[in-house]
């Protein structure tokens with residue numbers, strides 16, 4: 262068996278050089294391809310990169326044959342190519358090789374092509390939602406798939422209309438709500454020249470609830486052209502769009518998105534409550550006595566259509582009954598600290614007995630939450646993790 266120069270290097274140069282019995286000569290393009298890759302990296306200005314090589318599966322089988330024939334040390338050709346190319350790229354560009362590099366350069370030896378892919382970028386932050394009526398993530402209209410109009414009927418196409426009728430599901434808007442995700446993602450997308458974005462957050466509040474606590478999230482920004490963003494300026498941009506603020510912004514590795522979405526934190530809420538009848542001091546005392554209670558919460562009726570119907574146990578860690586200025590005997594404010602995943606509206610209304618105990622249940626009268634705000638999230642654990650990145 263003869264090998265080309267590159268494959269022979271991988272096999273301790275023990276073979277004669279000739280028409281290569283492993284790669285058929287394709288590996289000889291490695292240096293030229295590395296030079297192309299280096300030019301691409303330079304043009305991009307990336308400070309770090311990773312690489313990936315694609316080789317024909319046949320090479321692996323043939324290389325094993327060579328190992329059977331040969332004696333002594335050998336390394337796989339894929340290894341050798343990766344090492345040789347990444348070292349050439351480092352030398353030519355001064356950029357650093359790392360698994361989470363700003364770009365991934367793909368060397369495809371089956372086609373002889375080199376391709377530069379922008380790596381996704383991840384930004385951690387905490388968002389505050391100052392106004393009710395925003396959903397957390399983009400909520401596309403399923404009827405028109407976010408287009409805002411219905412696909413043209415066959416007949417319309419024939420007579421030359423290229424657009425169908427406005428979507429009746431969303432009145433042509435393509436979505437039901439503005440979202441926190443867009444208020445944060447759009448300014449970032451614009452500044453980074455990115456293709457798209459997705460927000461990964463630690464839980465979510467209802468559309469009609471607000472949050473002054475700052476909910477942890479990681480924004481995944483895909484294919485950014487610019488990676489050196491001024492995050493302070495961006496926070497200013499986000500705030501300008503109104504209703505949403507993002508604080509504590511910083512770059513994080515991809516793996517941090519999961520840390521954020523998989524963690525559960527105790528939260529404190531301010532809930533304005535309207536009672537069916539006057540609620541006096543005796544009622545207030547009963548409500549305060551819920552502090553320390555373990556709730557049984559069956560999945561609320563309002564979300565039962567999209568979540569599994571099950572019973573959760575959640576603890577009320579702190580509860581205050583407050584009567585604010587302007588609140589009559591039928592109104593009060595509750596400050597509630599509860600475990601992650603507690604349904605606060607149902608804690609108040611009882612949800613027809615599906616949450617027990619509840620404010621309505623212990624008072625024996627109707628009670629409903631008219632306004633809800635998340636005021637504190639005990640997420641100090643994340644700061645602990647961030648310090649170690």
Ligand SMILES: [Zn+2]
Nearest residue numbers: 265268281284
């Ligand atoms: Zn070869």
Ligand SMILES: [Zn+2]
Nearest residue numbers: 402405428431
């Ligand atoms: Zn629609």
